[in-house]
Each structure stands twice: as C-alpha cells, then as structure tokens.
Amino acid sequence: MSILDRAQQMFVNGKWQASNGAEMQAVDPSTGESFVTLRGASAEDVQQAAEASAAAFVTWGKTPSTLRAQYLRGFAKGLQDRAPELIDLLMRNNGKPKFEAEICLGDAVASFEYYATLADELDAKQDQQVHHAGGEHRGYVRHEPLGPVGMIVPWNFPLMTAAWKIAPALAAGCTVVLKTSEITPLTEFVLAEIAQDIDLPAGVLNILTGGAEAGIAMSAAPQFRKISFTGSNMTGGKVMSAVSDRCLPVALELGGKSPIIVTADADIAQAVELVSMGIFFNAGQACSATSRLIVDKSIEGDLIDALAAAAKGLNVGSPYNEASEMGPITSAQQFQKVKQYLAGARDDGLDCVAGGNARDNEPGFFVEPTIFRNVPHNNTIWREEVFGPVLATTTVSSEAEAIAVANDTHYGLVGAVVSREWDDGKRIADQLVAGQIFVNSPQVVYPDSAWGGFKSSGIGRELGPWGLSGYQGVKHILSPVAA
Incomplete structure (x- = not known):
C-alpha cells in the first residue's frame, strides 16, 4: 500500500491508528496544489504515543546492543528497498529535484548503517574501569540510555533529519516518538512501515504528524526524558521554555546566517x-x-x-x-x-x-x-x-x-x-x-562528523559519536578495591 493511500495516519505502539487532530493538506510546491489530505495528531494522541514509548523502554533499554544494531541495518535496507517511492515523495512534497532527493535518501541510509556499527560495540564497552588516585577505590563507568525521547523534525530535509535523530537514539537504547512537519508529513511514515516489516518491538518507534497542538503536547508529555528539536530559533525557544520547568535535557539544531x-x-x-x-x-x-x-x-x-x-x-x-x-x-x-x-x-x-x-x-x-x-x-x-x-x-x-x-x-x-x-x-x-x-x-x-552550532545556532551535536552520546547518560559505580 502506498503511504498516500493509508487511511490511518498515526503509528503508535506498533499499529496504524486514526489520528484525531486538525485536517492537513500535503501540497506539491511546484504546482501549489494539494495531493493528499490527512489528520494531524491531537494532544491526546501525543500522550498515547508517549505512554507507549515509556512502556517499551523497559525492555528496549535492556536489549543487547548487537540486536539493536540488526534492527538499524533493517531500517537502512528498508529505505534502500523503497528508494523510488521515497525519492518521488521528496520531489512531490518538498519540491526537491531528483538529485537532491537522492542525496537526502542516501544520507538517511548512511546514518542508520553508521549507528548500527556503533551499536555493535556498545555492550562490550560497558563497565570500563577507572583507577582512582589514592588506590583505595575503583570505579566502573557505564553509558546507559536516557529513556523515551520526543523528537520534532523540520520540513526542509525531513527524512534525513529524522534519521539523524532516530538512528542514534535507537542505537543507545532509547525509545522514540517522532513528530513530522505538518508541511512535509509523509516520508517519515515509511520508517513506520519498515518498523513493521522488521518486527521492531511495539512502542520503540512511534510516528505522528501535526502542527502547533501536537508540538506543544510533545514538549509537555511527562514521559519524555529528552526533547530533540530541529527548526527555527523562534520555535526552538518555545520548546526550550516549555521543558524548562522540568529541567529536561534538550537538543536544539537551529538557524544560521553562515x-x-x-x-x-x-x-x-x-x-x-x-x-x-x-x-x-x-x-x-x-x-x-x-x-x-x-x-x-x-x-x-x-x-x-x-x-x-x-x-x-x-x-x-x-x-x-x-x-x-x-x-x-x-x-x-x-x-x-x-x-x-x-x-x-x-x-x-x-x-x-x-x-x-x-x-x-x-x-x-x-x-x-x-x-x-x-x-x-x-x-x-x-x-x-x-x-x-x-x-x-x-x-x-x-x-x-x-x-x-x-x-x-x-x-x-x-x-x-x-x-x-x-x-x-x-x-x-x-x-x-x-x-x-x-x-x-x-x-x-x-554520518561520522559532528553537526551543530555555537551561539544561537543551537545546543548539542548530532551525528558521529557525539550524536550517540546525546542519548546516553553516564553512570559511575564506585567500590573499595577489595570488593
């Protein structure tokens, strides 16, 4: 089934569901005409997705990293297998010439493949020992997933920016709720179809779309332990303000005048x-x-x-x-x-x-x-x-x-x-x-470079090992040497 023909336009807890928010139009910018009508997520829909991600994290966060790597490679292959459909969607909804659409898709594939390689090694690197000065104690360092993450991606490079966020988060052991842009809502839903094809556990990846109502609900959902946002400085400031009361970690990839x-x-x-x-x-x-x-x-x-x-x-x-x-x-x-x-x-x-x-x-x-x-x-x-x-x-x-x-x-x-x-x-x-x-x-x-800015261009880095570490917390375990 083409993503354009799907009546249910929200992927939550491993299933396609009808969303309850405002009606939206996907427009071909080369003609100015709408080519599909869909509904965005309501605040209740977002909350349902957040709860699903929190429930799934209990198991996914403990899944062997080598198995998580296999799922990531499944996403990479699924994207490659769907290349004609995805390229057409990027051309039709974004207005990208074919060569630009191919670059966007290739970047998404490379991101999943790269983080699969990093995930392969994560468990083997746990419990690295630290010999503290003085010799009476020793420490062990673990890098553990932060938990459920809310993600908001922009309309200019929708599939690519989604991969930049989803791949390292899943590699780290986090679960994800991704909100696509209401302007370009379609390509990321292919990732939901791939999740079904590779039998990704229910709730690990949830995808919905919508405008301001959904974005506000994403920032407010108490289940999330981090919000990752790419977009304008104006909206990024609102996201940062919305999570400030909870002192929640936030990653912001914002504007530039380069x-x-x-x-x-x-x-x-x-x-x-x-x-x-x-x-x-x-x-x-x-x-x-x-x-x-x-x-x-x-x-x-x-x-x-x-x-x-x-x-x-x-x-x-x-x-x-x-x-x-x-x-x-x-x-x-x-x-x-x-x-x-x-x-x-x-x-x-x-x-x-x-x-x-x-x-x-x-x-x-x-x-x-x-x-x-x-x-x-x-x-x-x-x-x-x-x-x-x-x-x-x-x-x-x-x-x-x-x-x-x-x-x-x-x-x-x-x-x-x-x-x-x-x-x-x-x-x-x-x-x-x-x-x-x-x-x-x-x-x-x-994918192994660093992406992010100084000053008002954002907080944090995507891609490379820095992108992975953004979804991990550092745990230090200390004990006497004789223990």
Missing part, C-alpha cells in the same frame, strides 16, 4: 561553484546555507560578474523536469516570507545583480536565484536568515577583516572558506565561530 569567505588568491571558477551550491542548493532552504559572501575586494568584480551569470543561468523549475537544477520554495507560507524579504531589499535600494523576483505569473512557489551586491552590514538581508535562494555580498581588504565580518552574527552553525592555499584556508577556519567549517569543499556531511 559566511563564505573568498580570499584574494582563490580560483574564481571554484569559488563560483562553491558559493552557488552553498546558497542555491535546496533553494536556499537550509540552516547551513552560506548566505553571506565575504570576498576580497581585489577579485570582487570578477567573482560577482561570474556569480551573477551562474545564477541567471541556473535552471529553475519543477523537480519532474530533468533539466531543473533548483526547485521551488517548499510551502506557500515560506514563499510569502521570501517575497517579503525581496520587497524589503527593493525598498532599501539594494543593488540586485541577479534575480530578485518571485515567479508569481506561474503555478507553484518559485523564486529566482538572487544576489544582492555590497549589502550594508546592518541591513535585514545581511543580518536575518531568509531561508531562500538569496545571497548577500560584501568586500573586505584583509584576512582579519574577513574573519571579523564573518563572526559578526548571533548565529554560529556553519562557515566556509575558498582559498588557493590549504594552510591559509585552515588558518581562517580555525578563527571562525561555527560548528562546521568547509574549506574548498561543498557541504558534504558524513
């Missing part, structure tokens, strides 16, 4: 490629989008001319057009926000050298790849996260100035450097205040 520095000796062709990919991939709808270009003034003219030509030549269109290199904005709401930023830039008299317009005369939510040149550093386009294909540029006269301008933001998720010499790029990278720096590289994110 810089890309191009040095005086950089190769222009390479810089054009990396700058373009950094801002126009996924139509700029990425927390990691390098939306601030900081370029040495000695090459600014040549680089801007080449970038403008590249932006104007980018093929923007339906993901089902094989020639499309950039798809639409994913939702009508976000489309309107990007249009407001463009209108503000026009009102401010910014120098637009490419794009600058929404395609209001055609169906769907399309925005032209846009570049604003020499943007004042106090301008909204320079300071705020647009979450669209909009690049702001500025010039600098020195490396020190470039670093100072790059760090002049309350965000700190990503940074990028384009420089002919690796040593120069590395020196700059060392001084950028951000969680992930790309030097002469596109934004390739491996």
